[in-house]
Amino acid sequence: MYDIKPLENEWKKYRKKKLKPWIIASVSLIVLSVSGIFLLPKSKIDFSKFDNSFVIASNSTYTEDKKIENSNRKTKSNVLINDPLNKLEIEKSVTDQVNIAANDSSNAFVDIPILDGKQEKTVRYGQKGKAKVHLDIVDTTSVTAYKDVAKRFEKSHDIDDSLFLARSYYKKGNYKKSEYWALATNKVDSNIEESILIFVKSKTKLGRKNEAISILKSYLKKSNSQEARNLLHRIENNKL
Amino acid sequence: MTSRYESAKNVFIDSVDIEDYIDLDSSVAAYEQLQHSLDKPLKMILLFGKPGTGKSILLNRIQEKLKHQKEIHYFDTPAVTEKEFFHKLFKVLTQKDLPINTEVNFSALVDFCKNLRGKREIIILLDEAQMYGPDMMEKIRLLSDSRAVKFVVSLHKTEDEDLIAKEHFQSRIWEVIELKNATKEDQTAYIHKKLLKKNLYEIANSIKAKDMKLIHRFTKGNYRECNKLLFTIFEICEYYDKNEPAKVNYTRIPSKIIEMSALKLGYIHV
Numbered sequence: 001m002y003d004i005k006p007l008e009n010e011w012k013k014y015r016k017k018k019l020k021p022w023i024i025a026s027v028s029l030i031v032l033s034v035s036g037i038f039l040l041p042k043s044k045i046d047f048s049k050f051d052n053s054f055v056i057a058s059n060s061t062y063t064e065d066k067k068i069e070n071s072n073r074k075t076k077s078n079v080l081i082n083d084p085l086n087k088l089e090i091e092k093s094v095t096d097q098v099n100i101a102a103n104d105s106s107n108a109f110v111d112i113p114i115l116d117g118k119q120e121k122t123v124r125y126g127q128k129g130k131a132k133v134h135l136d137i138v139d140t141t142s143v144t145a146y147k148d149v150a151k152r153f154e155k156s157h158d159i160d161d162s163l164f165l166a167r168s169y170y171k172k173g174n175y176k177k178s179e180y181w182a183l184a185t186n187k188v189d190s191n192i193e194e195s196i197l198i199f200v201k202s203k204t205k206l207g208r209k210n211e212a213i214s215i216l217k218s219y220l221k222k223s224n225s226q227e228a229r230n231l232l233h234r235i236e237n238n239k240l
Numbered sequence: 241m242t243s244r245y246e247s248a249k250n251v252f253i254d255s256v257d258i259e260d261y262i263d264l265d266s267s268v269a270a271y272e273q274l275q276h277s278l279d280k281p282l283k284m285i286l287l288f289g290k291p292g293t294g295k296s297i298l299l300n301r302i303q304e305k306l307k308h309q310k311e312i313h314y315f316d317t318p319a320v321t322e323k324e325f326f327h328k329l330f331k332v333l334t335q336k337d338l339p340i341n342t343e344v345n346f347s348a349l350v351d352f353c354k355n356l357r358g359k360r361e362i363i364i365l366l367d368e369a370q371m372y373g374p375d376m377m378e379k380i381r382l383l384s385d386s387r388a389v390k391f392v393v394s395l396h397k398t399e400d401e402d403l404i405a406k407e408h409f410q411s412r413i414w415e416v417i418e419l420k421n422a423t424k425e426d427q428t429a430y431i432h433k434k435l436l437k438k439n440l441y442e443i444a445n446s447i448k449a450k451d452m453k454l455i456h457r458f459t460k461g462n463y464r465e466c467n468k469l470l471f472t473i474f475e476i477c478e479y480y481d482k483n484e485p486a487k488v489n490y491t492r493i494p495s496k497i498i499e500m501s502a503l504k505l506g507y508i509h510v
Contacts, residue, residue, distance in 0.1 A: 004476070004480075004483075007476075007500050007503065007504060008500070010503050010510055011496060011500045011503055013510040014499060014503060014509075014510045015499075017510060
């Protein structure tokens with residue numbers, strides 16, 4: 001009669017050995033698939049395309065109608081908050097128009113179409129001014145993209161850029177950076193409510209709840225914003 | 241208590257029993273080829289193949305079938321000494337026992353065979369011929385030259401044995417029959433037919449096509465290895481049936497048991 005137990009044990013070892021390559025292959029496949037999913041959007045972004053193609057307007061060379069700008073921003077802000085940005089891109093036709101405008105010094109006013117196509121924005125150029133191009137920033141996970149935008153903000157002090165960074169970093173959970181960029185936005189334009197809200201939310205996430213509440217309360221004294229009130233309520237009830 | 245697997249196990253005891261001969265496409269072809277060769281005026285026929293490809297059983301089968309039509313003799317195991325071999329041969333040729341304290345004179349035996357030409361046709365089936373030494377093989381060749389004695393020489397196919405075949409038979413052999421390992425289909429038929437011959441229908445049905453594939457992979461279609469593996473499989477089944485019935489699936493032989501048997505016989509390793 002067989003000593004069946006040692007044979008059974010031997011079979012168990014054999015089975016493990018037999019299944020090992022399959023397990024390794026399956027795990028590798030899963031890892032490759034998952035990493036493929038994460039890597040795929042990055043590969044679609046070609047920054048070199050827009051790096052050279054748009055002209056950044058400096059603070060001193062353009063004056064924008066702030067009322068129009070703010071109303072535009074408000075509309076866009078809502079869109080951007082609700083719809084996460086997916087990629088950075090620039091519309092060629094817009095660039096072309098701007099370049100034409102920049103080259104033609106006789107043009108005092110140039111209408112630059114806005115990508116959402118619903119509202120128009122008037123930009124006034126000086127004699128040697130450069131045109132400001134609207135970036136339709138949809139989202140990116142690329143680190144270089146953020147660096148490019150940050151670098152650009154240093155030159156342009158464009159609150160679109162700083163607000164984009166504040167928003168994106170907050171979304172990514174990098175609250176220190178979102179706080180920094182919200183503050184940077186606020187320094188350029190203290191009337192941007194979104195920057196204040198991101199600033200307050202970042203502070204809360206960083207554990208400085210009291211500080212956040214105090215800032216929000218002082219903001220509420222002059223703005224009476226419903227969104228700010230809701231945020232205050234959420235922070236106080238630890239629902240953020 | 242007798243297990244149903246005990247009978248199945250005994251079916252696969254490796255033996256050269258003519259009763260156990262299974263007609264398969266390949267074996268029928270080899271049998272017909274050998275029978276056809278024996279009808280030709282050939283002096284020597286070489287039957288070769290790896291161990292376990294069915295050479296011995298084929299020789300037994302042909303002897304059994306033709307024994308009433310032809311003067312055919314089967315020499316299963318080679319004689320230990322030349323003297324013993326010629327004693328055996330003398331008895332076959334003269335149909336008499338050699339007197340005590342006498343030895344066979346080889347030249348006289350060759351002459352005797354030459355005298356038999358046209359009168360008798362004797363067929364000698366030499367199994368395991370690789371065990372005969374070169375001198376003995378040379379004498380066998382001389383006897384075959386008499387044309388009264390026809391030899392069917394069965395050899396294992398290994399490098400050394402190929403050498404023997406080359407040196408002693410190549411120029412004298414008119415017919416070569418090679419037996420090969422069974423195909424998956426032939427092996428499946430072999431296993432099923434063997435079990436059905438003993439009315440073990442349920443057990444035959446419990447070995448599915450996937451199991452047959454696994455068995456063929458382990459045994460490479462070799463009949464002897466197949467017998468060994470099936471014997472071990474049913475031995476393990478018998479153990480479980482008697483001691484741990486919960487582990488037995490009567491409708492299907494688990495691949496676990498096939499693999500355990502393969503481990504036991506060293507076809508696979510941990």
